[in-house]
Amino acid sequence: MLKTLHSKGDEFSESINQVTYFQEDGIIPFTEKLKNLNYFPLQPRELEIIQLNLGKMCNQVCDHCHVDAGPDRKEIMSLETMKACLSAIQNSNAKTVDLTGGAPEMNPNFRWFVTELSKLNVKIIVRCNLTIIVANKKYNDLPAFFKANNIEVISSLPCYTEKNTDSQRGTGVFAKSIKALKMLNDVGYGKEGTGLKLQLVYNPTGISLPPNQQSLEIDYKNRLKEDFEIEFNQLYTITNMPISRFLDFLVKSGNYHNYMQKLVETFNANAPEELMCRNTLSVGWDGFLYDCDFNQMLDLKIASVSHITDFNESILQKRAIILNQHCYGCTAGSGSGCGGTLV
16 A cells, blocks of 8 residues: 555556545545635635746755755756746736756756846745755856845755754755855845845754744754854745655655654644645646646646646636645644745
8 A cells, every 4th residue: 555655656646646545544635624624625816926846956865855856867947948937927927936946056047047037027036955056166156146136045954953954965965055055145145134035944854843933943043143153034944745755754664654643633724725835836847837846746737727838827726726635744733835834
């Protein structure tokens, strides 16, 4: 039965419906939870954010990565697909474009794309893993490039200590991240009055849920300031989703059921109102459309308008959002999305 839990390759796509497994273990299907709250079928609200995965290539291989990103991944958004995305953005009501990966900066057309986006009336976010800035000399000027294009930078830093960060993201990652953060601070990111936003992201280790976001942000700001003279704007806490590498860890360590039980038991009835899938459209590196980044990794495509070249916002707004058991990750505790806690 565990083979139905693998989130990559043909084996998973042939048996994506996990409901039988969860029912055997006494875990109610996520759709039933929403039916009880009159949220099913889950409908989108006004489109505010278009999130684009520019490719799965990354200079890191993180244990919790739901994208399975790494240096050996070849999936990269093409220039043709980028042009289709630009057209769709111009013809949408979205006010924010969120660039992610892998490491989005490793896409060979990244800078061209950002330059074109900056000509539009949209906010641009780049989810930067920090270490890419110091990984190679050709990336050392990224802080200046980000500043020139008024980009908001969101970066993962699992902890303000070296031990905890390196245990999740690899040996040496913490030191490189600190160096990159200083480079961002040097051009004004995270500094009061500059308008250059620098947000950090916390993902738990093990099978824990994130602690209180506001309290943890205070701890981060105090420690990073005291230890490294680093400043940033906000901390986002994000729950690890039971898919991809983290799912593999849960299954292999025998923690899968315990983790799912924890997600279900801490289900927050106020979270469905604020779920990111309700105001965000996710675009894969190949241009296919999804309700969220997690559905993208599970290949749960939107049926009504499946590709960015066929973008039609009015049709997309009438769709029912595709749900599955991994959605419990976004409704546990204080809720979770790409912008941190929901409630």
